Amino acid sequence: MSRFDAVAAARGDRPFDLLIRNVRLVNVFTAEILPSDIGIVGNLIAAVAPANTLGPAENVIEGGGRYATPGFIDGHVHNESSMVTPAEWARVIVPKGTTTVCTDPHEIGNVLGLPGIRYMLQASEGLPLRYYVAGSSCVPAVPSVETAGATIQAAEMAELLSWDRVIAVAEAMDYMGLITQTGNITPIVEKGHEFGVAIQGHAPGVVGPHLQAYLAATGPRGSDHESMMPDEMLEKVRAGMLLFARVSVYMDTSPSLVGAMQQVNDSRLFGFCTDDVFPHDLLREGHLDFGLRRIISHGVDPVRAIQMATINVANYYGLHGHGAIGPGYLADVLLLDDLEAISVTDVIVDGRHVVAGGEWQVPLEQPIPPLLDNTVRLPKLDEADFWPTLDAPDGPMQVNAIDMSQFLTSLKQLELEVSDDRVRLPLPDDICIASVVPRHGQGTTPSLAFLSGYGLQRGAVASTVAHDSHNLVIIGKDPASMLAAARAIAEMQGGFVAVDGDETIAALPLPIAGLMSPDSMADVAAQLQAFAAAVTQLGLPPMIPLTLIILALPVYPMIRLSDKGMVDVATQQLIPIAAG
């Protein structure tokens, strides 16, 4: 038994399995750096003692004065955003120091429901990455205005929370539902209270009485990773929320967070997470190590920053034995050449020396559990489905359109020509058509809207990564190109395509739920880069298709297109195409 042997080694009656000798230990209990040895037996830390005093051991890692920190914990992340399987994700993020994640599988949950979440758990079994799951609470994100592939309500949440490795209720995005104690989210969060787990918050801009109401609803284990401004952060942490710094290339809240931290006298309620990181960013910039570099560069003491990415998050989730280096803790240890640069050289997970000098030391094979069905189940389509009908006499007509020229979209009124009850083609230069095609077998017809300011000059782009319901979103200049894009996507069983007429000029197949690839992250990143380059042929700037994948997200400001139609996010009402 591992604990029995660990105790024996600690008291000196048998050798350690592994000794990490002479490190500068980042002690997250006391916020000190102490020259130390670390003795490991099985998957446990058996003893921590002053440098060069422990031994003997079967195997020795010479620390040589390097820093030793606990393995990093990502407090809120979506595996699916990496577009690869859990094993491939682990292969990339573990060498960067992430040894524990709390992932919210709400992308695959929106496609497949509980079987999708079970798939992620199965696909992560036995990995050298502690893979915990937060039960997705908002599937679909806004039931009244969109259709996902599955629905998670209170009964499903109770089922999820009974599963091994499911440790929290995931981000409660429907904050108005909680504040008003209405909707699916209220009984779902009650299940979290029954199971006694942390309730991840999601409350962008929620302050004042609404914040108090939100926390009265989510209870004493709330958190937030959506705050942008120091004053909002300060109010939240004072109210007892664990505040996650969300740091990635895409979104870096660390300057604000540093501002908030400097105004309080205790940092235990500051945590760390990445949320969504795309494959090319993971490969190029890193994972939590990137965020730690950022927040340290903004003036946070490195030891405090390490606490944020380790013990503070472990305490929030009640992950006892995680997030610190001490006797009796799980043996997840990083060695770093430099504490400010967070340059991880070695990673020990569960007592195994899995990464040395940045290189994997153990095989990392994980069979991909078979998914039963093609998840791209489109209705029968023809060109007419992508040619907007306009109920007006021939001639000019005022229509509502989504203006894409700013990242936060807006409503814009346009004049278009009507001919035989349809918009006259070709469309004016700045205008194109967007469609959300139901891909979960709903059997409904595609929704349609006009876009301005998108830049597309010809052809079409399409994606089944379309947060959060992950229907098929297509933006095209003409119905024929859009139909071609839909057919290409169906053939690949999901992913991204760019088409020019009949020709597919770039494609990234994501056959796992239309969200993930079975291939390596390097391959996926290369295909994404090729996609970004190819779309310049269609008049678009070279881009990773971020605006495409959030066009259908009905909780993201200001105007979105769901499978049911145009959505005014502020009011959660559908907007007709005909203006006025």
Added chain:
Amino acid sequence: MSRFDAVAAARGDRPFDLLIRNVRLVNVFTAEILPSDIGIVGNLIAAVAPANTLGPAENVIEGGGRYATPGFIDGHVHNESSMVTPAEWARVIVPKGTTTVCTDPHEIGNVLGLPGIRYMLQASEGLPLRYYVAGSSCVPAVPSVETAGATIQAAEMAELLSWDRVIAVAEAMDYMGLITQTGNITPIVEKGHEFGVAIQGHAPGVVGPHLQAYLAATGPRGSDHESMMPDEMLEKVRAGMLLFARVSVYMDTSPSLVGAMQQVNDSRLFGFCTDDVFPHDLLREGHLDFGLRRIISHGVDPVRAIQMATINVANYYGLHGHGAIGPGYLADVLLLDDLEAISVTDVIVDGRHVVAGGEWQVPLEQPIPPLLDNTVRLPKLDEADFWPTLDAPDGPMQVNAIDMSQFLTSLKQLELEVSDDRVRLPLPDDICIASVVPRHGQGTTPSLAFLSGYGLQRGAVASTVAHDSHNLVIIGKDPASMLAAARAIAEMQGGFVAVDGDETIAALPLPIAGLMSPDSMADVAAQLQAFAAAVTQLGLPPMIPLTLIILALPVYPMIRLSDKGMVDVATQQLIPIAAG
């Protein structure tokens, strides 16, 4: 439903049940003091907002700028040491600010086993005091050298941990058993790991490899309340132990603890407890409030001290919703006139304003559950049982005795006269006889030993409070007085007596398990004071009978007397009376 209404009040759609207006809130999340209002609905804090901004409310407490802190949590305590029932204990300690306790019922556990612990849970149901229990792990303390009224092993621990309100494994006193992974304690602690609860430590003077081994055994949720010296404390907190300041009149470790705190950069692993406080000390000096005054007087910032007695302990036990004032937390709030003096004026528990201006506002009645049996089940006794036999020829003989002249007893060799195989009476001036009479129906005969330096000149004193096995301990000058003391104790069904010849000159009946009185704490304290005064007639200094109640404690240095005989605490071996 309380939460539903709390959320409604927080967002402004209904009045609060109770509003505490205009306080200086001690925010334990951020270690700040912030002018605030606190809105309460049912048993929940619904909202915390800047002072004089919340309302309306059904009832208002005008804070008038007083300090508001979370209710204090006693992290390790034995209710039985107060010698009163849970309800009476609550009546005294709640007005002093203690709203939550984690009590280890190992005194009654040693007498009655699990039924005794269930009794304490029943007797505390519905009190305005959150009464949590740590499952007693060392019943008896040292099975090899003493006999208690019950035995708790791994199966009983599993049963205990399945009960409501049992939240931890209580102090693992058999630290050598854990370090060597032997004895009852190892499988008992494994049950704690299975249930995922905190494992309270008890490791006086344990440092170095033994400390690492102890923590490898108790796991990542260890603690200690027995450390005396700053260096020992520092080593423990760096190893991840929650370190309880144990502060009472009897035992104040706060100066050392302050020394340790000043050397580290994070105080989250410093907690607070009282352990054992006698009734007169509770009444005169206070409970956690006394300890907080002490540690603040030694230089700890009051806000840090409050964190130690609230959120730090709540986090250690995973008592979510306890230990802080924030929306969604349980409504346990104190109002204090002065933060350094910890002068508590008002106490709100579970949303009820139970104490105002120091006075109880609600009835506090708690029927005492009936205990089935008299717990003082002595063998048939006569004078000869208290007259030591000495297997030697008539004349002088060297005997081993317990020297009581120092608080930590020692072994002393004496010359006594033998006559007809018994010690010759009367005994020399400085010598008296001690006996531990089995009182749990063991059916064995009393153990006997000689004491020197105790001071008793005549008569006898006796107690069924005799840690931890709580047999009947008697110290007397002659067998007749000792027999009289035993009979008086049996008649009272336990407690303390002092006898002079046949006359009982002082008595404190403790008929609840021989440990507690059904009377008020004031009555008990008065009887104890009368006892202390009366024993001067017997030649003893006026004393609360502390040396008496720990004479039989075989884990307390250096020489003790159990029901099996004299014990060398260091070696856990029995010592014969005959010396040499």
